[in-house]
Amino acid sequence: MKKYNFKEGDLIEVTTSTEKSQGILMQSPSQNLVIKLNNGYNLSINKNDIKSIKLLQKYKQQKEKKVSQIKFNKNLPTISILHTGGTIASKVDYKTGAVSAKFSPQDLLQIFPELQNTANIKSKLIFQIFSEDMEPKHWIILAKEILKEIKNKINGIIITHGTDTLAYTSAALSFMLQDLNIPILLVGAQRSSDRGSSDAALNLICATHFITKTNFTGVAVCMHSSIEDNYCYIHPGTKVKKLHSSRRDAFKTINDKPYAKAYPDGKIEYLRDYPKKDSSKKLDIKIGFDQKVAILKARPGLNIKELEFYEKNKYKGLILEGTGLGHLPLYTLKILQRMNKKGIFLVMTPQTIFGHINLNVYSRGRELQNVGIISGEDMLAETAYVKLGWLLANYPKNQIRKLITENLCGEINKRILPDEYIEE
Secondary structure (H helix, E strand, O other): OOOOOOOOOOEEEEEEOOOEEEEEEOOOOOOEEEEEOOOOOEEEEEHHHEEEEEEEEOOOOOOOOOOOOOOOOOOOOEEEEEEOOOHHHEEEEOOOOEEEEOOOOOHHHHHOHHHHHOOEEEEEEOOOOOHHHOOHHHHHHHHHHHHHHHHOOOOEEEEEOOOOOHHHHHHHHHHHEEOOOOEEEEEOOOOOOOOOOOOHHHHHHHHHHHHHHOOEOEEEEEEEOOOOOOOEEEEEOOOEEEOOOOOOOOEEEOOOOOOEEEOOOOOEEEOOOOOEOOOOOOOEEOOOOOOOEEEEEOOOOOOHHHHHHHHHOOOOEEEEEEEOOOEOOHHHHHHHHHHHHOOOEEEEEEOOOOOOOOOOOOHHHHHHHHOOOEEOOOOOHHHHHHHHHHHHHHOOHHHHHHHOOOOOOOOOOOOOOOOOOOOO
């Protein structure tokens, strides 16, 4: 192939035998040329298929803007934005072609100037990691930082977080910090802030309005309601799940309803009852987490050795995603009974995402109960994992079997209504 004297960041037009494409040149593997299209997605083209490349515009290095001094307005409430990383605070790195977290917490105010008209914004970097690198130790750090902000008498907290494990963090904070008297909203973005199709601005602006214009208290998630930029849903912290890898409305409330709709103009529309501020509440703080807990998915070909691994390595709990109403293969009963006798908590959750498990309908369910399986009702497996690890770190062992089945933070819904399924 002919060599071209182009550099990363240049806007080019690439012609092959089948199509013509325009995009920004990225750092590319040896056999392919990669360009970032106008819609934000990358296109990889085999260099041997290229007929010609035309330079449309040379890349100009942008100077970093200095962040202006933030002015405090005594007439506005104060919100702390605690930054943990993720796409919501990311931009495209044209040297690598990857989305990377490069915006400091202060930069959020520069990217989203609307926030300053709604509240006084404090911004603090807690850590800057992608959500796949989030561990339980980070939940504990985050919970402690939230407590510091509460002592400063702020009106609410926004946590910027990568979307992939956001639901785990929202569940963890829901259990660790109960009876809060301020709102804590986790906010993410499916697309980086420098893309025209980014959902970051709407999510942050709606979260800010919801905090400043309501008497909501507790942990929730604020994300796009649809692929359009119309409003956001406020999802319960223990009932939310990411259902799509890239859509802007990836997050849905499972087996329940969102608390509210929050609009970018400040309008709030409630959809159900919600926890309200109450000065008589006393914050219940239990921050520990025991990591000797795992999740195992039932499936054809499930190997006994997988269960033996958790037994031999002295795990304290196992969340089982059962088939149907909560079932596992017949050949697992013996080892499950042995694990139960050793004090390993075995909690059954539905594999179907929506709906309850019911261990009383079929004989297999009753057999599983007889060997010590605990019903997780309609809990999401992720939430059950967080709850069990949290219980193990904070309560005596003889209380856990009872507490895992109790609705502590809205994680269990005994009765699921028909409209608490997938929206049309």
